[in-house]
Amino acid sequence: MxxxxxxxxxxxxxxxxxxxxxxxxxxxxxxxxxxxxxxxxxxxxxxxxxxxxxxxxxxxxxxxxxxxxxxxxxxxxxxxxxxxxxxxxxxxxxxxxxxxxxxxxxxxxxxTNMRTGAQSPVFAKYLASKSDILTIIGAGVQGRATALSMVEIFDFKEIRVSDLDRDARKRFIEEVGNKTSSPILAYDSVEEAVRGADIIVTATTASTPIVYRDWVKPGAVISSIGSDQELDEELILQADKRYVDHMEQNLDRGEFHRCFEKGSLGEDDITGEIGDVICGKVVGRESNDEIIIASPIGMxxxxxxxxxxxxxxxxx
Ligand SMILES: NC(=O)c1ccc[n+]([C@@H]2O[C@H](COP(=O)([O-])OP(=O)(O)OC[C@H]3O[C@@H](n4cnc5c(N)ncnc54)[C@H](O)[C@@H]3O)[C@@H](O)[C@H]2O)c1
Missing domain, CATH: 3.30.1780.10 (ornithine cyclodeaminase, domain 1)
Structure with a gap:
């Protein structure tokens, strides 16, 4: 029964x-x-x-x-x-x-918070070229949950955090610092936090771009989990590969939806869904220089x- x-x-x-x-x-x-x-x-x-x-x-x-x-x-x-x-x-x-x-x-x-936090590390496990420096932009609920999951499976040399809100940054350092011995550095400037990072996660409520093409190093993987576009269009369009969790859902929410609406991106510009990468049906990273953008909008x-x-x- x-x-x-x-x-x-x-x-x-x-x-x-x-x-x-x-x-x-x-x-x-x-x-x-x-x-x-x-x-x-x-x-x-x-x-x-x-x-x-x-x-x-x-x-x-x-x-x-x-x-x-x-x-x-x-x-x-x-x-x-x-x-x-x-x-x-x-x-x-x-x-x-x-x-x-x-x-x-x-x-x-x-x-929701735990599984949202777990999404980016799983994408990074399959798509990252290096995992020395992690940068999290947005130190709110999802940013903290992501960092906690990241430190479960990666051993970072440095973790960086940036947020408009100083209290959010402080809370991030306290909570994540309890779970890792990796140094955690807070940044006022998103640009400084992003330059040189191997894995970048944007987890903000921003609806205008906060990360730009020139700041991102070759080989980086960026996981954008905010519900709206957080990356500059040039960065999105010039990325070597783009992955999603669920194609259809990404058409009207998440990192790529504004580009789909404008027509600057089409469905063919998405390399594939992460499930197909894990199953071996879709190719993942092919060189250590590729800039890869992931949009796990949540399933x-x-x-x-x-x-x-x-x-x-x-x-x-
Ligand atoms: N992809 C998913 O599966 C999933 C799941 C849940 C929530 N979300 C989305 O994740 C985003 C964050 O949600 P949350 O629950 O963490 O919210 P939150 O309010 O707890 O945290 C958001 C943080 O972003 C910061 N922020 C806003 N604009 C910024 C900017 N321009 N630069 C730097 N920091 C900035 C805020 O100060 C805040 O600390 C939302 O868009 C939410 O809808 C996505």
Missing amino acids: TKSLIITQQEIMNNLDLKEVIDSVERTYYLYGKGEIIMPTKITLDMEPLGSSNWFISMPAYIKPMDVVGIKFIGGFNANKEIGLPYIMSQILLNDPKTGVLRALMDGNLI GCLDIAIAAIVYDRVSG
Whole structure:
């Protein structure tokens, strides 16, 4: 008999470790590449036409090898910071794919943050040429989560962080510094933080470019996880290769969507999806000089896979 549970953030925290989340993200990309997952494009509920700058997205997925179906309902709320709430808020529903019976309603915030943080290290594992210097632009929730996952699988000589907000930088250094012995340096200037870095992650709420072509060294991989364009168009267009997590979803959100809308990029300019790289169906990095841009905009199947791990554990 299926148990229907309400699972809190605390229970999720007690039943998940970060390395497991990173492994799950890699395996779920692989299963997606193998065609073992059905995941339609996110449906966006944009409330701007009625005067709200907030948004919601529905993210359903069926993962056959895990025998699970589910949906994440997630939103972004600009004024939340002022009242002490996170910018991103979400819930996950898990169902039995054979009967439709509810397995769980659970908090989605922690799973979202952990899996968002795990995306860039998995892209970097397959696409980076070197991993001496990591730069994170945007020291908020997703920037910190990304750095925590990065230090799980790479041993950096130097970690750099830049953010408009000094308090965010300070919090980043405290939190990430607790998990690594690598030196962490804070920068006022995005340019100084980016020059010479091997792996660059942009995790800001910016909607205008903050990283430029001349600052990026040959061989760097840039993972842009902010929901809007964060890189200058020249950098995007002159990159040697561009990868996404899910092609269709990247057409209207994330790093490349404005270029698609303008017509300066077409779908053929995307080298491939990361799942296909992991499965060996699409070529990855071919030289140590290539500049590669990744846009992991986030896939609902990543959330559902991790939620299923938690459900199995909590339901015993
Ligand atoms: N790709 C994904 O899977 C995924 C998942 C969740 C959230 N997101 C997106 O990631 C982005 C960050 O979300 P968050 O939850 O970390 O938000 P947050 O508010 O916690 O952090 C954003 C940080 O970016 C900084 N920032 C904004 N503009 C900047 C600029 N021009 N230069 C330097 N720093 C700047 C802010 O000061 C803030 O510290 C958002 O766009 C969000 O929608 C993506």
